Amino acid sequence: MRKPTHSIQLPTNLAPYSSLKTIPNFHFLPLPSKPTKLSFRVFSSRSADSPPPPSSTQNLTLISILRTVPDWADAIKERGMQQKRSLYNHETWVEHRSSRRHVRHLLSSFSSRVILSLIPPVIAFTSVAVIVASYNSAVTFHWLPEFFPLLRASSLPYQLTAPALALLLVFRTEASYSRFEEGRKAWTKIIAGTNDFARQVVAGVESSGDALLKKALLQYIMAFPVALKCHVIYGSDIRQDLQNLLEVDDLAVVLSSKHRPRCIIEFISQSLQLLNLDDAKRHVLESKLSCFHEGIGVCEQLMGIPIPLSYTRLTSRFLVLWHLTLPIILWEDCNWIVVPATFISAASLFCIEEVGVLIEEPFPMLALDELCKLVHNNIQEAIASEKLIQAQLIAKRKNHADEHSPNGRPSSEVDRKLG
Numbered sequence: 001m002r003k004p005t006h007s008i009q010l011p012t013n014l015a016p017y018s019s020l021k022t023i024p025n026f027h028f029l030p031l032p033s034k035p036t037k038l039s040f041r042v043f044s045s046r047s048a049d050s051p052p053p054p055s056s057t058q059n060l061t062l063i064s065i066l067r068t069v070p071d072w073a074d075a076i077k078e079r080g081m082q083q084k085r086s087l088y089n090h091e092t093w094v095e096h097r098s099s100r101r102h103v104r105h106l107l108s109s110f111s112s113r114v115i116l117s118l119i120p121p122v123i124a125f126t127s128v129a130v131i132v133a134s135y136n137s138a139v140t141f142h143w144l145p146e147f148f149p150l151l152r153a154s155s156l157p158y159q160l161t162a163p164a165l166a167l168l169l170v171f172r173t174e175a176s177y178s179r180f181e182e183g184r185k186a187w188t189k190i191i192a193g194t195n196d197f198a199r200q201v202v203a204g205v206e207s208s209g210d211a212l213l214k215k216a217l218l219q220y221i222m223a224f225p226v227a228l229k230c231h232v233i234y235g236s237d238i239r240q241d242l243q244n245l246l247e248v249d250d251l252a253v254v255l256s257s258k259h260r261p262r263c264i265i266e267f268i269s270q271s272l273q274l275l276n277l278d279d280a281k282r283h284v285l286e287s288k289l290s291c292f293h294e295g296i297g298v299c300e301q302l303m304g305i306p307i308p309l310s311y312t313r314l315t316s317r318f319l320v321l322w323h324l325t326l327p328i329i330l331w332e333d334c335n336w337i338v339v340p341a342t343f344i345s346a347a348s349l350f351c352i353e354e355v356g357v358l359i360e361e362p363f364p365m366l367a368l369d370e371l372c373k374l375v376h377n378n379i380q381e382a383i384a385s386e387k388l389i390q391a392q393l394i395a396k397r398k399n400h401a402d403e404h405s406p407n408g409r410p411s412s413e414v415d416r417k418l419g
Contacts, residue, residue: 070120080113081358082235085367087374114354115347122346125323129342132327133335151328158322158329165318169349172315173356175307183362186298190225191371193291197221198379200285202386207276217271218383219245220264222376224292227260229368232299245376261296265289299363307360319349 088096095101109115136151138144198221205214223245230236238260242251250267257263272285306312323346327338334341359365 069123073117073119077113077117081364084369085365087367087370114351114358118347118350118354121320121350122343125326125346126339126343128324129327129339132331133338136331137336150331152332153325153328155329155333158326161322165322165349168311168315168318169352169356172307172311173352175311176356176358176360179302179307180359180362180365182298183302184366186295186302187366187368187371189291190228190295191375193288193295194221194225194375195378197285197288197291198375199382200288202379202382204281204285205275205277210275213271213274216247216250217268217275218379219247220250220267220271222379223254224261224264224268225368225372225375227254227264228296228299229363229372231259231261231296232303232363233368234364241372261292265292302362312357315353319353322349 086092098104132151135144135148139148139150198218201214201217201221205217223242226241226245227238230238230241239251239255242254246254254260254263254267269286269289272282275282277285323342326342326345330338330341
């Protein structure tokens with residue numbers, strides 16, 4: 001019975017240890033440096049597999065929920081930007097100026113990418129109007145303590161700043177339209193220059209030994225507008241667009257180039273050097289390349305240099321502050337009508353600003369695919385009709401050479417006028 005009693009008292013009394021071997025075993029159990037280092041690593045860097053803290057998870061979820069509607073609206077806008085535009089014909093113009101266009105445009109409002117892209121700001125500002133109207137109603141009906149003030153203000157500041165906002169929106173939209181017009185004119189020159197260049201190649205290159213090189217040169221000329229279109233429009237598939245215009249080895253060189261339009265210009269320039277032409281005719285054909293270089297310069301300038309960002313930011317901030325305080329200004333006269341009034345104002349003014357932002361980048365707004373297809377069809381038609389027209393003119397020349405003209409001039413003079 002004494003033995004268990006002696007074993008229980010040993011931990012309480014540290015003096016009577018039986019041997020020194022138990023002392024080092026007792027002191028070596030804790031690791032002095034490892035626990036500190038491990039605890040530092042756990043708190044300083046979190047592994048990828050560990051779940052985030054509850055607060056960060058809630059914040060991420062709230063942010064993702066708030067960004068759902070803007071992301072959806074932006075996706076609709078970007079899909080609309082990538083849609084191919086079509087050129088107008090006579091039937092399209094008749095429909096465009098029809099008296100039923102107002103009903104047609106109203107019914108298509110819910111499929112308009114401009115209107116759908118405005119859903120986030122319009123909903124946000126209308127919600128602010130609902131909150132302000134609810135708060136003022138609660139204060140008016142004494143549902144809140146008396147120290148809560150009524151949110152109202154004079155409308156005089158809005159009357160003074162309304163012309164400034166209107167002028168700012170007009171200037172912003174006008175500046176965007178001038179960029180759209182500049183892009184349209186640049187592509188008009190490119191298309192006209194391409195058609196003229198191809199026409200001179202078809203008519204000027206007559207040597208039978210240059211037939212294959214002439215065909216390749218015309219392919220390069222047709223490929224240039226397509227390459228430039230892919231260069232200025234985001235999301236274009238240049239491989240698919242050029243696979244029917246260029247040979248496989250030529251297409252590989254173009255795709256490996258950093259600047260595809262200039263690479264095709266180099267193909268055109270080298271082809272002109274290899275043609276059997278006199279210097280004057282070669283110089284005339286090479287001068288047509290200046291139109292291509294000018295078109296590249298204008299397009300890259302419009303792509304790289306937007307409207308001064310100060311105007312864009314100022315317009316956006318002005319509109320946001322205007323509609324955040326609009327319910328407070330209108331409450332005195334409109335009460336709960338501030339909600340539809342804010343909705344109409346936000347939908348109208350933000351729609352004008354959105355149109356200005358969209359046409360600031362002009363190339364997705366132009367029917368570039370249709371223009372490139374039109375150039376291809378025109379050149380193909382010129383190639384196909386070249387031999388037919390030439391044969392008819394030669395036959396007509398031969399018929400006139402066999403007989404005198406009605407006014408008695410000899411056939412040699414007729415030949416000189418026809419040929």
